Amino acid sequence: MTVPQPTPEDLNERAAIDRSARYPVMFFFTSAAAWLLFATVMGFVSSLKLRVPGLWDACPFMGYGRLFPVHFNALVYGWAMQAGIGVMLWLMARLTRSRVQHPVALIVFGHLWNLGVIVAVGSIWFGASRSIPLLDFPAWLWPVLAVSYGCMVVWVIPMFHSRRNTLFYVSELYLIGAAVWFPWIFITANLIINKGTAPVMGAGANAWYISNLIYFWMAPVALAVAYYIIPKISGRAIYSYPLAQASFWLLAVLAGWTGFSRYMGGPFPAWMPAVSGAAAIFILLAIVATVANLMLTLKGCTKLWEYSPSLRFTMLGMLMLALYAVLSAMSSTFVFGKNLQFSHFLVGIDTLAFYGFFSMTMFGAIYFIVPRITGAEWPSGSRIRTHFWFSTYGILTMVVTMLVGGIAQGGNLAQWNQVFSASFVNSSAYVVGRAIAWLLISFSNLLFLTQLGLMFLGKGRKTEGATLLHKEPGEASSAREVVGIQ
Amino acid sequence: MNSNNFWKLLGALGLSFLLPWLFLIVIPFIGASNAEPVAYGADEEMEGGVLAYPDKSFLRHGASDYGRQIYAAEGCAYCHTQMVRPTYAGPDMWRPGWGGREAEGLARETQPMDYVMEDFALLGYQRIGQDLSNVGHRITTRELMHRHLSDPKSFDPDSGMPAYRHLYRQSPYGSGLVPTPEAEALVDYLLSLKKDQALPARVLSGR
Numbered sequence: 001m002t003v004p005q006p007t008p009e010d011l012n013e014r015a016a017i018d019r020s021a022r023y024p025v026m027f028f029f030t031s032a033a034a035w036l037l038f039a040t041v042m043g044f045v046s047s048l049k050l051r052v053p054g055l056w057d058a059c060p061f062m063g064y065g066r067l068f069p070v071h072f073n074a075l076v077y078g079w080a081m082q083a084g085i086g087v088m089l090w091l092m093a094r095l096t097r098s099r100v101q102h103p104v105a106l107i108v109f110g111h112l113w114n115l116g117v118i119v120a121v122g123s124i125w126f127g128a129s130r131s132i133p134l135l136d137f138p139a140w141l142w143p144v145l146a147v148s149y150g151c152m153v154v155w156v157i158p159m160f161h162s163r164r165n166t167l168f169y170v171s172e173l174y175l176i177g178a179a180v181w182f183p184w185i186f187i188t189a190n191l192i193i194n195k196g197t198a199p200v201m202g203a204g205a206n207a208w209y210i211s212n213l214i215y216f217w218m219a220p221v222a223l224a225v226a227y228y229i230i231p232k233i234s235g236r237a238i239y240s241y242p243l244a245q246a247s248f249w250l251l252a253v254l255a256g257w258t259g260f261s262r263y264m265g266g267p268f269p270a271w272m273p274a275v276s277g278a279a280a281i282f283i284l285l286a287i288v289a290t291v292a293n294l295m296l297t298l299k300g301c302t303k304l305w306e307y308s309p310s311l312r313f314t315m316l317g318m319l320m321l322a323l324y325a326v327l328s329a330m331s332s333t334f335v336f337g338k339n340l341q342f343s344h345f346l347v348g349i350d351t352l353a354f355y356g357f358f359s360m361t362m363f364g365a366i367y368f369i370v371p372r373i374t375g376a377e378w379p380s381g382s383r384i385r386t387h388f389w390f391s392t393y394g395i396l397t398m399v400v401t402m403l404v405g406g407i408a409q410g411g412n413l414a415q416w417n418q419v420f421s422a423s424f425v426n427s428s429a430y431v432v433g434r435a436i437a438w439l440l441i442s443f444s445n446l447l448f449l450t451q452l453g454l455m456f457l458g459k460g461r462k463t464e465g466a467t468l469l470h471k472e473p474g475e476a477s478s479a480r481e482v483v484g485i486q
Numbered sequence: 487m488n489s490n491n492f493w494k495l496l497g498a499l500g501l502s503f504l505l506p507w508l509f510l511i512v513i514p515f516i517g518a519s520n521a522e523p524v525a526y527g528a529d530e531e532m533e534g535g536v537l538a539y540p541d542k543s544f545l546r547h548g549a550s551d552y553g554r555q556i557y558a559a560e561g562c563a564y565c566h567t568q569m570v571r572p573t574y575a576g577p578d579m580w581r582p583g584w585g586g587r588e589a590e591g592l593a594r595e596t597q598p599m600d601y602v603m604e605d606f607a608l609l610g611y612q613r614i615g616q617d618l619s620n621v622g623h624r625i626t627t628r629e630l631m632h633r634h635l636s637d638p639k640s641f642d643p644d645s646g647m648p649a650y651r652h653l654y655r656q657s658p659y660g661s662g663l664v665p666t667p668e669a670e671a672l673v674d675y676l677l678s679l680k681k682d683q684a685l686p687a688r689v690l691s692g693r
Contacts, residue, residue, distance in 0.1 A: 050614070053648040054639075060652040065561020131563035133611050161492055177499050184503060188511060196605030198518035200598045203607040205511060216503070252499065256506030263609055265575025267598045272510065338576045342567055342613035413613060416580035420616050424646035 013097060014372075020099035021090045022373040024106035028086030029366055030456045031114055033449045035078025036359070040445050042071035043351075044438035051431045061125055069124050069136045075354050076134055076213070077117045077145070082110075083362045084178075084221045085152050090369050091228055092156045092175050096163035106152055113148040116141060132193060132206050134213070142190040146183060153179045170244040174224035177252060181216040185209060200267050204260055211259030211276075214324075214353045215283065219251065222321060222361035223290060226314050229364055230294050233311045234304060235480055239296040243289055250286035254279045261332040264341065277332035287325035291318050301485050307468040308479035309384045310368035316392060317361030324352050327403070339410035344427060347434070348402025355441065356395045363387070363448070370452065371467070376460025378467035383447050385469050390444030398437035405430025521602050526686045539686050540599055546678060547622075549667075553675025554604065556668050560650065566618045567610030568679070570596045583624040584617050586682020593682060599689065600681040615647055622680040631673045636663050 006014075046067035049055055056062040093100045100106070120137035123129070129136040156179045160172060189209035193202040231238055238244055257279035264273035298304070298315070305312050327349050331340045340346070367384065371377050378384060405427050412423035454460060461467065465477050523538035557563070570578045570585050572595040579585045585593030596619050601607040610617075625631050633640060636654050638647040653669035665673070 049648075050646075053646050057648040058651040063560055063648060063650075065564045066559075068564050069561055127559040129559050129561055130606070131558035131561055131608055132606060133564075173495075176495070180496065180499055181503055184507070188507065192511065192515050193606055195519075197520050198515050199601040199604045199607040200609075201511075201515045201518045202605070203609045205515070208511060249498075249502070252502040253505075256503050257510060260510070263569065265571030265595075266569045266609055267596045267600065267607070269514070272514070275510065334575060338571075341571075341576065342610070344612070346612060414577050416577045419642070419644070420581075421642050421644035421646065424614060425644050428646070 014094065017093050017097065017099050018090075018373045018375075020101075020103065021093055024100060024103045024110065025086045025090050025369065025373055026456055027107050027110050028082050028089075029370065030452055031110070032079045032082035032086065033445070033452045035074050035082065035117070037442065037445045037449050039071055039074035039079055040438055040442040042067060042074060044435055044442055046071050047431055047435035047438055051428055051435060060127065065131075066125055066127070066129065069129055069131075069133070070121050072134060072350075073124060073136060074117070074121050077120060078114075080218065080354055080358055080362070081149070082113065082117075083366065084218070084358070085110075085149070087225060087362060087365045087369065088153060088156055088175055088179065088221060090373070091171060091224060091365070092159045095169050095172050095175075095228070096159045098159045098162055098164075101155055101158075106155070109148045109151040113145065113152065116144045116148060120145075132202075134210055135189065135193060135206060139190075139194045142186070142194075146186055146190075149186070150183055153182075169227070170238065170241070170248060171224040171227040173245070173248050174220040174227065177248075178217050178220035178224070181220075182213075185212045185216060203263065203266075204268055204272065207262040208259035208276075210350070211262070211280075212255060214358075215251065215255035215258055218353060218358040219255075219287075219321065222317055222358050223248075225361050225365040226294050226318050229310050229314045229368055230297050232368075233308050233479060234298055234301050235485060236297055236301075239293050239299075243293050247286040247289040247293070250289075251283065254283045254286065258283065258328075261337065262341075262346075264332075264334070264337055277337070280332040281329045284325050284329050287322055291322040294318055301483065303483045304479045304485070306470055307482050309378075309381070309388070309467070309469055310364045311479065312388060312469065313360050313364030313367060315364075316388075317357045317359075317364060320352060320356035320360060320395070323399070324349065324357055327352065339414055340406050341410075343406035343410040343413065344402045344430060344434070345406025345410065348399050348406060351402070352395070352399050355391075356399065360391065360395075363391070366452070370455050371460065374455050374458065374460055376455065376458065376462055377465070379451060379454050379459070379461055381467045381469050381471070383451055384467070387444045387447050387451075388469075390440045390447075394437045394440035394444065397433055397440065401430045401433030401437065405433070518598065521599060523602075524599070524686045524689050527688070530684075530686060532684065536683075539683050539689060540602055541683060542603065546603065548674035548678075549671040550675040550678040552668075553671035553673065553678075554608075556653075556672045557675055558608065560672075562618075563608040564611045565614035565647075566616065567613050568596070568607070568617065568619045568681075569609045570594075570617060570619050570681070578617060581617070584620060586620045586680070587623055592684055594685070596681050597685065597689065600683075618676070618679055619681045620679065622677045623682065625676070628673055628677070631676055632663075632665055632669065635669060635672065636665075 046064055049064045049067055089100055120141055123138050124136050128138050156175060160176050189205045192205040258276050260268060260272040260276035261280060305315060330336045409423050409427035412426050468479055471482055523540060525538045526532055573579050625634060635650045637649055638645045653666050654663040655666060657664045
């Protein structure tokens, strides 16, 4: 199947939409990339600190217990959510053929969000953390974040409502889902935790929040990107539209039940972790069906992977999503879970979600979007290649060492008659792997930030033809042309 | 898309989330809120005239509320859990001292009511260090607890715990360390961590 060729009017309309999105979306991407560099450097420092606990231990700001949440919160709220919001706005505008309205308001609330994240990260670092993973910041801060998220993302809904297309895209479903689910999850988790009348349910709501952030916000945004970029670059329609819809609704019905298996065996009624574990296993159906659907769309034109940076990042992100779903289902069962719970595996799998599938897909989207909204091409294909390989090797190093290290650490923890510190000593070699992984990723993101900064300043390439991974610039207009499809 | 379909879609998206939100979060939260202490039955004789579980005097100790803030601010919960799992979910109960006072037959996994004195149960994220649910029974004196915080390697040279030197000041009278008020509060909190009070028959049968 092929998609119809755009007419000149279509192209003009697209250009107008891209122009309307330029300033807010570029603002979100650039500040997100700056947060990403900060977060990955903090990831390296915190891993180093875990390997060498005595390092700078007279300095209060250098404790692992502060550095790790600083890294985690900066990664999620600074980078992931901001990049995701930028992508949501642009993608919804393009899909529904409406312009991005109120760019000034978007930028103002974007600043408010950034200010909120700075205060959140700063308060954790300067000793006001509450040790609630991903909600560590002081209680008064969450309404600020909720309001600025709401005021940025609410514009997606009128765009969707006034859509003029007769075709109905799966990406739109995912985007609208992510837009309405996240505030609900965030407000619920914060209200329950800050009310403080049921302390154990507070911890449960926290675990539920992390899992829902991944399955109800990150996965939908990433899948919306994949359902857009993969058909767009390959020039083909989705392999199976009914399957795409069915797996969307399966994810929607199941994702809200996940999360409690993080604390299985904890002080909860036994049915709660059991239901969460079952939901995490059934979600495999939705995720595997979706990823298979996307990969089958690319059947016969996988050579595009070699040339198109957007497609390469997006495909890798989708494979990582499938890996995440498998690992999270596995760790939700007692068989694996009882040894993997509380081990390094947990850090590995959370990072796989935040960096592995979500960030990789966002990079794919950003490499696609930024040339269109700035009207210039990326300065260097080889830098994009370096960004890709350093990020990929980094995240694979992370996942493999944390998975194997988690099994080793969990095995040591299970040996109750062994000295406790054996589990620390035996797993410390794997923590070196984690530090190296963050070093590789930090380097790749330094390149990414400089490239994005050049684009932001209008220093992109102004010649014809997209920047491809393995082709001199200016010779071909798209990866499809190089590979010779259509 | 006509507006009828739009509202149908929003409704379906809401409904898919409403069910887990209601049944997994809101209803259990309301059920668990403001839990009242459970009185011991007439035939259950408790030492020291304790009348109910959880016993506030058992769980509060000096400036332990402030100490809990320090515990959270230093991110202790990122390496230390406060959650003893039952044996089907892990071997926590076999670790000496983790489940509580074994000699007195009080060792057990943690229960929801064990946390009612706090506003958030710091169950933890990873287990780089030992579980602290019952650390108040394992390290019993202030002096030992301070030494654990200021120089953990003096107990176990392989310990992965950093020394919390910024919670201590150099003593003006020699080579020793003087704890700051923060360190004293943290020690109060750690000494109060005891989650092994004998359970009333009503709690046990209610499970």
